[in-house]
Amino acid sequence: MMRTGDFPNRVYMLVRKVPYGKVTTYKAIAKALNTKAYRAVGNALNKNKNIELVKCCKVVKSDGSIGGYSEGTEEKAKRLKKEGIQVKGGKIVDFQKRLLRFNNK
DNA sequence: CAACCGGCCTGGA
DNA sequence: CTCCAGGCCGGTT
Numbered sequence: 785m786m787r788t789g790d791f792p793n794r795v796y797m798l799v800r801k802v803p804y805g806k807v808t809t810y811k812a813i814a815k816a817l818n819t820k821a822y823r824a825v826g827n828a829l830n831k832n833k834n835i836e837l838v839k840c841c842k843v844v845k846s847d848g849s850i851g852g853y854s855e856g857t858e859e860k861a862k863r864l865k866k867e868g869i870q871v872k873g874g875k876i877v878d879f880q881k882r883l884l885r886f887n888n889k
Numbered sequence: 890c891a892a893c894c895g896g897c898c899t900g901g902a
Numbered sequence: 903c904t905c906c907a908g909g910c911c912g913g914t915t
Binding site: 809810811814820821822823824825826827829830831840843844845846847850851852853854857860 | 893894895896897
Binding site: 821 | 910911912913914915
């Protein structure tokens, strides 16, 4: 367990777990994995080849702003809007309410 | 082994 | 109180 090779795999699992119309943060994921590798999470998503399978676009920064995206931040915002999430000024509206916490591990 | 990264936090101006 | 910069953690390549 805890083998690093599984790390990206867990990230994908959590991201896929996010219901429609909701988002999550790198921090939340890292915390859910009981780690502080925020960067590793984003990095894993970036290298993610199952971008269409995994909704990396549902993962945003902890302050509600759009993080990065392999296809571009605009594309990410566009996708979020498509999920019913309002993005204004490059930030998510009612981010806290849209934020899905992995409920303490 | 070294560098990079889609972030987060804290400190200083 | 707001804005900018640097430092830091863990993983991947």
